Amino acid sequence: MIGESRRPPGSAAPRPAPPGVLALALPALVVLAAEPLYLLVDTAVVGNLGTVALGGLAVGGGLLAWAAALLNFLAYGTTARAARRAGAGDRAGAVTEGVQATWLAVALGLLVLLLFQLLAGPLTRALAGGAGPVAEAGEQWLRVAALGAPLLLVSLAGNGWLRGVQELRRPVRYVVAGSLLSLVLCPVLVHPAGLGLVGSAVANVVGQALTAALFVRALLREDAGWRVHPTALARQLVVGRDLLLRAAVLQISFLVAAGVAARAGTAALGAHQIALQLFFFLALVLDAYAIAAQTLVGHALGGQRPDEARATARRVAVWGLGTGCAVAAVLLALRDVLPPLFTDDPAVLAQAAVVWWFLAGFQPLAGVVFALDGVLMGAGDVGYLRTVTIASALVGFLPLSLLSGPLDLGLAGVWTGLTLFVVLRLVAVLVRVVGDRWLGTPETVAP
Template sequence: MSESRVVAASPRRIAALALPALVVLAAEPLYVLVDTAVVGHLGRVPLAAVAIGGTVMTLIAWLGTVVAYGTTGRAARRFGAGDRAAAVAEGVQASWLALGVGLLVALAMQVVGDPLARSLAGGPGEVAEAAGRWLRIASLGAPGLLLAAAGNGWLRGIQDTRRPLLFVLGPNLLSAVLCPLLVYPLGLGLIGSAVANVVAQTIGGGLFAAALVAERVPLRPRPRLIHRQLVLSRDLLIRGVAFQASFLSATAVASRFGAATVGAHQITLQLWFFTALLLDALAIAAQALVGAALGAGDAPAARALARRFALLGLGCGVLFALLVVAGSGVVPSWFSTDAQVHAQARLAWPWFAVMLPLAGVVFALDGVLIGAGDVRYLRNLTVVAAVGGFLPAIWTAYVWDLGLGGIWAGLTLFVVLRLGGLLLRLRSGAWAVVGVVR
């Protein structure tokens, strides 16, 4: 079994898992860009409405990511132990969980969609009304969206990269064609955008559900297994909340230094999110392969994989850092023509570049520990790094008037603290627990 796992984890196999995952990860953001471009030609109010409603839908999609990551590790362990049916069964229970949460979200948005839109829009008005209407319709796609996330999770766990690629790209391409047709020739305007979203997400969720049925495994809900997945998702959710609180706090501090500072921060932060998206593809491959190795009872192979992924993450991070340094005088001008924004971006840029190689290792090792099921440690480490390091650092930057450079120094500290904790955990070997999950 050990020899087969080493072969399965060859560079070619890692690429075969990471590259399709990258396409799947990029599909939704790229569609959002198309949707924004289509709606943007309707005018300022529809564009603002989609910006507000889209923010809520992004949070719903984030819930899907939590479900997917938790499912991948559990399914990979079962698959590594040679029990494909049990791996798929993890997908069945994750899909029930995703469907239940999706239906609750869709129903809740019919009640709170309008008040939520008014709150985000800063009060009642034309934008809030349009955003609430868009959100009520778009949220009907939540069950399909979360079903697709669960499907991505179990299929990655059994190292099937082809079907997720087809099931995500197909509906997104359909929606990219359908959106302008519904908005303009058919005259639905802003509502056409929401309907296109719902159609794509429902079809995508249906395709993943059909893949489960085709596996011919029992489809009944198993509350005990769903509860275990909920515990895992809870830890990932708390970890994600720590991230969200950190980045929101950074933006809040940046806004206190003025419009040019927060504008430069937004540019750099979005570029950071984009590189994080690319590095997440490597983390997903780590989840699948490390989980499979531990499920097969091969702890040495799992440890070897961890080292390999750490080096791959470092290499990717160095490459991105070199690109960032090369683009320092050009890239900010793609987003703004304001000279003050460019000057502020130059303050954050060195920290951004220095952080990337470290972040490459951090993201890869995050994937290793998620695949190993060591999510509680990840949760605690992220909370400690955020509360004990990052948040004090950026508010100190505000009090001492350190500007955007101080904020990004705080972000770098956040990454350094997480890197230290991950390397200590990796060295201890306590994460490499073999056998299937219970």
């Protein structure tokens, strides 16, 4: 037909355009938000049992969440490795990365389960400030909920490889299915069934079992085989080591900051908790760009397309900056509305007003940092990210937090430290992305 576009005989079909940033970021955001939203409902249900049960959930749930955060490399590391294999046209290799990550998740999950069964009592007593009803309730919840640790980690691995092959809708369905099952079971098991706090833990485990089963079924349908590849496992452990060290330093930094805020008084601690939880929640939105960046950059570099990787870095940085600016504007516009939703204590509100400017002010910077973190993770440059994060915490966040007490800086000192932490990371990732070293393969990239 006249005007019909024809390819010369023997020429290759044009490569489909990569998916847009939002097309990958929005499903990732749903998966990231599902667990926190479920925990809010779980907290509301358990809260009706009284303060002891609520405290027990906070203690036990905090320990399990801490373990999951430290082992989140099963998702992020797997995404990067699977994306590079898929970008090179090796989907079977990308799925194999998912198989190896799943075996690693089972092994680490069983180790977490064993540790919590052995140490549930001492850990909950330490977190609760000594023996008592809250520590006992937390121990009871943790012993049951820890049965879901291997299932939770299998789901992290499943999220990782499916993101790597740019299939983000299936993880949404799987995670939402498990969360909905837990949402239905939790109030039923806690109240009518009479299981109390244990019912909450059982609902968690059942929902995690469904989600993990769906991810395993996805692997089985790929028919990739389940043989263990020691070399692939070793490489995943190297990536895991770097991301684990990075996560551990972050956790320690936030714990130190909370301790300093507590010594400044109950009003300061309350305001710090409100702002910090908002920071963590908003980080979910910005982290969705990191996941999109991992997938797109991994595909580009796996297919030997460095120019496309650079273009992706620019796009996600712009999206992160724009979203961060929008979030900052909303926070400032609602600075007299949001804090009273959490407390009516005038002293806490006064402290929150101080912190609010910091929280809003660094959102645009955090948007760029999170997006470029994803770019470097997708390139396998996790050693550099590890070094930068630890250095930024040791130079910026921790010193200012620790000096806030002796210098009587209060929350302003703590949050200045957090702001400096974000700024130092921003400078470091910008310098790296402007250069060329991150465009090499993971084996050649040096920290």
